[in-house]
Every structure is written in C-alpha cells, then in structure tokens.
Amino acid sequence: MASEGEDVYATVLLSDSYLPGALVLAHSLKDAGTSKKIAVLVTTDTVSADAMVQLQTLFDFIIPVERIVNESQANLALMGRLDLHSTFTKIALWKQLQFRRIVYMDADMVALRAPDELFDLPQPFSAAPDIGWPDLFNTGLLVLTPNLGDYYALLAMAQRGISFDGADQGLLNMYFKDNFNRLSFTYNVTPSAHYQYLPAYRHFQSSISAAHFIGQNKPWTQGRDANRGSTPYDEMVGRWWSVYDRHYRESSVESTPQGSSTIVQYHTRGEFQPVAPPITVTPAYQPEESDSEIIHPSAEQPLHETIEIPKEVEEAYVPPVQTNLEAEKRPEPQPEPQPEYRPEPEIIYAPWDASRAPPPADSMPEASNFPATHYDMSSDPTPFKAPERYPDPPKDMYYEVPKTPTYQKPAPIFPWEINAARATRVFPEDNDVGVPEPPSLIDPGPAPADQEIPEDKSAPVTPTTPTIQLTPADPWQTYTRGNAWDDIPEIERYIGSLQKNRKGNIQVLQGYGSGITEVSSPGARRHSMKLTDFPTELERPSLPVTPAPIRRPSFWGEERDEDGELPAAEGVPSQEDWDPAVQLEQLARRQSDVLANKLGKDGAHPREIPLRPLPYGSEGVSSPTYVAQGPPSAATGLGSTPRTTIEEASYNGPGVMWEKDETFPTKETPAGATEEEKDVLET
Ligand SMILES: O=c1ccn([C@@H]2O[C@H](COP(=O)(O)OP(=O)(O)O[C@H]3O[C@H](CO)[C@@H](O)[C@H](O)[C@H]3O)[C@@H](O)[C@H]2O)c(=O)[nH]1
Numbered sequence: 025m026a027s028e029g030e031d032v033y034a035t036v037l038l039s040d041s042y043l044p045g046a047l048v049l050a051h052s053l054k055d056a057g058t059s060k061k062i063a064v065l066v067t068t069d070t071v072s073a074d075a076m077v078q079l080q081t082l083f084d085f086i087i088p089v090e091r092i093v094n095e096s097q098a099n100l101a102l103m104g105r106l107d108l109h110s111t112f113t114k115i116a117l118w119k120q121l122q123f124r125r126i127v128y129m130d131a132d133m134v135a136l137r138a139p140d141e142l143f144d145l146p147q148p149f150s151a152a153p154d155i156g157w158p159d160l161f162n163t164g165l166l167v168l169t170p171n172l173g174d175y176y177a178l179l180a181m182a183q184r185g186i187s188f189d190g191a192d193q194g195l196l197n198m199y200f201k202d203n204f205n206r207l208s209f210t211y212n213v214t215p216s217a218h219y220q221y222l223p224a225y226r227h228f229q230s231s232i233s234a235a236h237f238i239g240q241n242k243p244w245t246q247g248r249d250a251n252r253g254s255t256p257y258d259e260m261v262g263r264w265w266s267v268y269d270r271h272y273r274e275s276s277v278e279s280t281p282q283g284s285s286t287i288v289q290y291h292t293r294g295e296f297q298p299v300a301p302p303i304t305v306t307p308a309y310q311p312e313e314s315d316s317e318i319i320h321p322s323a324e325q326p327l328h329e330t331i332e333i334p335k336e337v338e339e340a341y342v343p344p345v346q347t348n349l350e351a352e353k354r355p356e357p358q359p360e361p362q363p364e365y366r367p368e369p370e371i372i373y374a375p376w377d378a379s380r381a382p383p384p385a386d387s388m389p390e391a392s393n394f395p396a397t398h399y400d401m402s403s404d405p406t407p408f409k410a411p412e413r414y415p416d417p418p419k420d421m422y423y424e425v426p427k428t429p430t431y432q433k434p435a436p437i438f439p440w441e442i443n444a445a446r447a448t449r450v451f452p453e454d455n456d457v458g459v460p461e462p463p464s465l466i467d468p469g470p471a472p473a474d475q476e477i478p479e480d481k482s483a484p485v486t487p488t489t490p491t492i493q494l495t496p497a498d499p500w501q502t503y504t505r506g507n508a509w510d511d512i513p514e515i516e517r518y519i520g521s522l523q524k525n526r527k528g529n530i531q532v533l534q535g536y537g538s539g540i541t542e543v544s545s546p547g548a549r550r551h552s553m554k555l556t557d558f559p560t561e562l563e564r565p566s567l568p569v570t571p572a573p574i575r576r577p578s579f580w581g582e583e584r585d586e587d588g589e590l591p592a593a594e595g596v597p598s599q600e601d602w603d604p605a606v607q608l609e610q611l612a613r614r615q616s617d618v619l620a621n622k623l624g625k626d627g628a629h630p631r632e633i634p635l636r637p638l639p640y641g642s643e644g645v646s647s648p649t650y651v652a653q654g655p656p657s658a659a660t661g662l663g664s665t666p667r668t669t670i671e672e673a674s675y676n677g678p679g680v681m682w683e684k685d686e687t688f689p690t691k692e693t694p695a696g697a698t699e700e701e702k703d704v705l706e707t
C-alpha cells in the first residue's frame with residue numbers, strides 16, 4: 025500500500041497496444057533518476073495478463089480501475105480518434121486519495137528528465153498548453169491533488185458525455201476552464217511533424233522535461249526506421265527509441281528478471297521476429313479509418329516464435345500490489361518445457377453491442393466511410409477561349425418521311441371483311457335529287473359486295489336489305505321498321521311465350537310497312553310481336569312540353585328565309601305562342617285528370633277532381649309575351665275555363681306490366697320447335 029500522502033507519477037493503460045509506451049515512460053522516469061514512485065491505472069477488462077506481468081516488473085503500483093466509456097462518440101469521430109473512447113477513465117486519478125499529489129503522464133510520453141519539482145507546486149491543479157489550441161491545456165501531463173469533489177463532478181460530466189472533443193481533454197478543459205496553473209510547454213512538448221518551430225526548439229531544447237507523441241502515430245506503431253531524420257520530431261522519437269532499446273531490444277531482453285518481454289516487442293512495430301507458423305490473433309478495436317496508423321503487429325508480422333511463457337504469469341497479478349516488492353517474494357520460475365507463446369488476443373472493445381442495444385444516436389453514418397471525391401474551384405486565371413471550331417453535328421439523324429405512302433391495306437382475313445355490306449342509308453342532301461320519285465320497295469336480290477351505288481337512284485342499292493326510295497315529302501313513311509331476325513320462328517315463339525303471361529293495358533301497335541293500324545285491345549297484336557316496333561309520330565301521345573322534332577332536310581340549306589333566320593321547326597310552337605306558365609298549369613291539370621281517371625276506375629268518363637295548387641310562387645304568373653289565342657284547341661284543352669277536362673291520352677305509358685300474384689317464367693323455356701319449324705330453321 026501507498027504510504028499516507030505519497031507522491032506518485034501515474035499513467036493509464038487502457039489496452040495492450042499502449043504497453044510499449046507505458047513501459048518506456050516508466051523506464052524513462054527511472055532512468056532519469058526520479059525519487060518518486062510510479063503507478064499505472066489499468067482497465068483489467070481490456071488489458072491482458074501478459075501485459076500486467078510486464079507492468080509488474082516496473083511499476084510500483086498497478087491500480088485496476090473501471091473503464092469509463094464515452095457513449096456519445098460523435099466528437100471523437102469528428103477528431104478521427106474513435107480509439108479514445110475510454111480516456112474518460114483518466115478521471116479515476118482524482119479518486120486515488122492514497123496519494124498526496126499525482127503527476128500524471130500519458131503513456132505516449134517520454135521523460136527527458138524527471139520533473140519531480142512539479143510535486144511541490146502550491147496549486148491544486150496544473151497543466152501545460154496544448155499546441156493545437158494553446159488556450160486549452162493538454163491533458164497529457166497533469167499535476168493534480170486527488171479529491172472526491174472533483175472526482176464526482178468529473179464523473180457526472182463524463183456520464184453525460186460532456187466533452188467538446190469526446191475525450192478527457194475536452195472534459196477536463198470544460199470542467200477546469202481557466203482554473204488551472206499553466207505550466208511551461210517544456211513539461212509537455214508535443215512535437216509535430218507538420219509544424220516545427222525550429223529556432224524555439226533549439227533555444228529551449230535543453231530545458232525540455234518530456235516529449236509527448238500526440239496523435240495517432242506513436243513511435244512504437246511507426247517502427248524505429250520511420251523517423252530517422254533530424255527534425256525536432258525525429259529527435260524526440262529517437263529519444264523514445266533509445267529508452268526502448270535500452271530495455272526491450274532483443275539483446276537486452278535476456279537480462280529482464282521477470283522473463284520474456286515478447287509482448288512488448290509484439291506491440292512494437294518491426295520488433296517481433298517470428299519463426300513459427302502464424303497464428304491468428306484477433307485485431308484490436310481500431311478506429312474507422314482504413315489508413316489507421318494503429319497497426320497490429322499480427323497484420324504484418326505473423327506470430328511464429330516459440331517462446332517460453334513463465335508459469336507465474338498467470339498468478340503474478342494481485343491488484344493492487346507493489347509489484348517490485350512482491351516480485352522478490354515470488355518463487356523462482358520452474359524450468360519447464362517451453363510452450364509456444366501465444367500472446368493473449370487483445371480484448372476487443374466494441375463501444376456498441378449490437379445484440380443488446382440500438383445503435384448510438386450520434387454514431388457515424390456508414391456513408392462517412394465511403395470514398396468521397398472533392399472538387400475544388402479552378403484557380404486557373406487564364407480566361408476561357410472558345411475553340412476555333414466545334415465538331416459538326418452528326419448527319420443522317422433525322423427521320424425522312426417517305427415520299428410515296430408505304431401503307432398498304434392489309435389483305436382481308438374474315439368473311440365479313442370480304443362480304444361486307446355497303447352502307448345503304450342515304451339522305452336527300454347526300455343525293456342530288458332533282459325530281460321526286462315515287463316510293464318503292466325494291467329488293468332485287470343479292471348483289472356483289474363491291475358494287476358501287478349506281479347513279480340511277482331507282483336502281484337497287486343494297487343486296488341484303490330493302491332499299492328505301494326516298495321521297496322528300498315524308499321519308500320516314502317508307503323507312504323499314506323490320507329487323508332481320510323478326511322472322512325467325514324461335515324468336516317469335518319466345519316473345520309469344522312472354523306475352524302469353526302478360527295482361528293489362530298494353531298498347532300494341534302495328535305499323536309495318538306503309539300502313540299503320542292502331543290496336544288498342546290487349547292481345548290483339550298477338551300475330552305481330554315485333555319488339556322493335558316503336559310508335560310512330562302519329563301514335564305517340566302529343567305532349568304539350570316536348571314537341572317531336574322534325575328532321576330538316578339541310579342545315580344551311582336554301583330554306584333559310586330572307587332574314588337569315590332558320591326556318592321554324594315544324595310542330596314546334598313559336599316563341600310568342602308558348603307561355604310556360606300556362607303550359608305548366610296545363611301539365612299540372614292534366615296530371616290530376618289522369619290520376620282522377622285511374623282512381624275513378626272509369627277511364628271513359630273522367631271524374632272531375634279539384635285542381636292541385638300550383639307550385640308556390642307560380643300562381644298568377646303570366647307571360648309577358650303570351651297573348652291568349654282565340655278558341656281553345658281541342659287537343660290541348662286550353663281555354664278560359666280553368667277547370668276543364670282533358671281528353672284522355674291515347675297512350676299512358678307501359679302501365680303495370682305484371683299483376684299481383686301473377687306468375688311469369690323467370691327462365692325462358694320456349695316450347696320445342698315443331699317439326700315444321702325445325703325444317704325452316706335448318707334450311
Ligand atoms: O487504446 C488506447 C488509447 C489510449 N490509451 C491511454 O490514453 C491516453 C490518451 O491517448 P493518446 O493516444 O495519448 O491521446 P493523444 O494522441 O495524446 O490525444 C490528446 O487527446 C486525448 C484525448 O483527449 C488526451 O487524452 C491526450 O492527453 C491528448 O494529448 C494514452 O496516452 C494512454 O495512456 C490507452 O491506453 N489505450
């Protein structure tokens with residue numbers, strides 16, 4: 025145990041990869057003749073037993089500490105130093121109350137002289153300026169007085185990830201701010217390969233106490249040949265190697281009392297000389313950058329050598345111990361067959377355990393690892409000059425419309441294409457009819473499909489349907505109302521079976537051919553069951569509001585009168601004769617009468633019923649243009665007497681098609697065709 029209020033140099037070892045640094049630091053202090061003891065804080069979960077053994081040979085105190093990880097590593101990523109995820113562990117120094125004063129030094133420092141005078145500083149906390157931002161102090165060398173007040177305050181910040189750089193330097197500078205005793209830069213000289221203030225270096229060279237190899241590149245990761253120049257940086261690196269060589273170069277290894285220091289060489293680039301087949305060693309946790317300078321020796325130097333691993337290595341470590349004292353009490357190592365040396369694979373520290381937790385909120389996105397191309401603005405000052413000539417545009421890049429049409433009508437495939445019937449519907453204006461010709465229905469029989477419509481209008485025009493010979497007077501009279509299927513017996517029969525079940529007031533009309541016969545009794549049309557018979561204009565009820573339009577021969581024809589007005593439509597009353605209010609009243613009255621007829625069950629003698637009131641607001645409305653005509657027309661029932669009977673309409677709509685409880689075939693099952701009919705069908 026440390027005696028009460030002892031002074032101690034201390035460093036921190038968070039991983040085996042910094043073992044050469046920690047050992048060289050301790051050696052450098054001892055070699056410089058310090059009177060103080062040396063301690064190392066180790067995180068036992070990430071430092072191997074082999075490394076512990078090496079520490080025991082040198083350090084007066086090995087102090088296991090809990091690793092304090094910064095979970096918010098965004099700032100570390102910004103700095104490109106994800107390997108510094110656990111440097112918050114440094115704050116454990118303030119908890120080491122067994123010591124009066126601690127001069128902490130990073131494991132990547134080498135002492136050129138022992139700065140023991142720092143223990144006598146009156147200030148509780150001292151540090152030297154940082155080379156990158158000299159207002160800050162570098163946390164590579166700290167003179168501190170352990171106390172729990174600072175410890176818990178720092179721990180609280182660490183647990184909240186409060187640090188501008190994600191590591192201890194950001195944390196401690198935020199905590200102490202300006203409340204630190206500023207030491208001379210000579211206590212913590214951070215030589216840089218990029219910025220070297222050579223005259224200053226030469227001037228202060230002799231007073232340098234310690235060099236600190238900040239950044240990712242450490243002397244032991246670079247190899248002894250990396251910095252053989254004469255710059256201040258190279259000189260400092262040389263100082264590191266001189267300490268290393270004094271204690272760990274192969275020639276000096278045999279003399280190490282605690283056995284092989286192979287693990288030190290293993291973590292020092294270029295030092296391990298394998299002779300045996302390689303074994304795989306899991307590489308240590310490394311920062312994301314592929315060009316990381318943290319080089320695991322196994323990557324370059326496979327492990328081969330057959331080396332003895334002393335048995336006491338396993339039992340050697342009992343923390344915390346004053347190892348140099350206890351080592352003396354240990355039994356001599358037993359000479360045993362030498363097992364192949366297998367350096368314990370470095371404990372891999374994954375800051376994020378994917379099996380237990382979601383990714384850290386501020387972790388680097390994957391894309392940050394992707395190669396990026398950076399384009400700079402051109403700094404060429406010469407003005408742009410257009411080339412003499414640009415290449416000609418390519419020729420023959422346009423579609424040339426063929427001169428002669430290439431389209432050819434495809435050859436007919438289907439029978440109806442070959443035997444297509446010609447259109448037969450002709451209107452008077454389409455034909456230059458000079459003299460009206462008598463109507464006639466001519467069917468001269470089949471004609472070739474491609475036959476042209478003959479100039480002679482009396483000639484047959486269609487091979488399949490009766491030709492209409494148009495008469496300007498009333499072309500509709502002669503228009504056929506028949507269909508090709510009207511004469512098929514099956515259809516006849518089907519309609520017959522339907523109508524057998526029908527009763528009621530169906531007005532059936534027979535208007536076939538030129539004559540029109542009105543039949544008003546049900547069933548009278550049994551012999552003519554054409555579904556496509558529609559009432560003619562004469563048969564249709566004349567409704568007061570929708571006069572049937574009459575087709576005009578031509579739209580812009582000679583029938584225009586002098587005013588340029590279109591001729592009045594036949595059957596449509598002129599505007600002056602049309603009083604909407606009167607018509608509306610008439611319609612209302614008429615509807616009432618029809619209703620009265622039905623209710624009175626006396627279609628022949630309509631009952632007089634009171635008029636329905638007109639729609640609200642339309643009473644007494646009179647048209648400004650309407651002038652009452654003379655005697656009321658019989659058809660419309662217009663007159664001066666408001667209450668009058670209206671002639672019953674000749675057609676009252678389809679009416680009730682099916683009476684209550686009446687059955688009718690839902691599925692058509694016509695009687696089988698008679699033999700006679702079958703003969704007709706089959707022919
Ligand atoms: O894998 C690791 C990483 C770090 N350390 C220890 O942590 C210290 C700090 O890491 P280091 O690589 O020396 O950091 P620097 O390159 O020196 O970076 C600067 O930033 C660090 C984080 O703020 C500070 O700890 C340093 O003092 C400061 O000089 C080391 O010296 C070791 O003691 C390990 O033991 N193993």
Ligand SMILES: [Mn+2]
Pocket residue numbers: 130131132133164236237238239
């Ligand atoms: Mn450092």
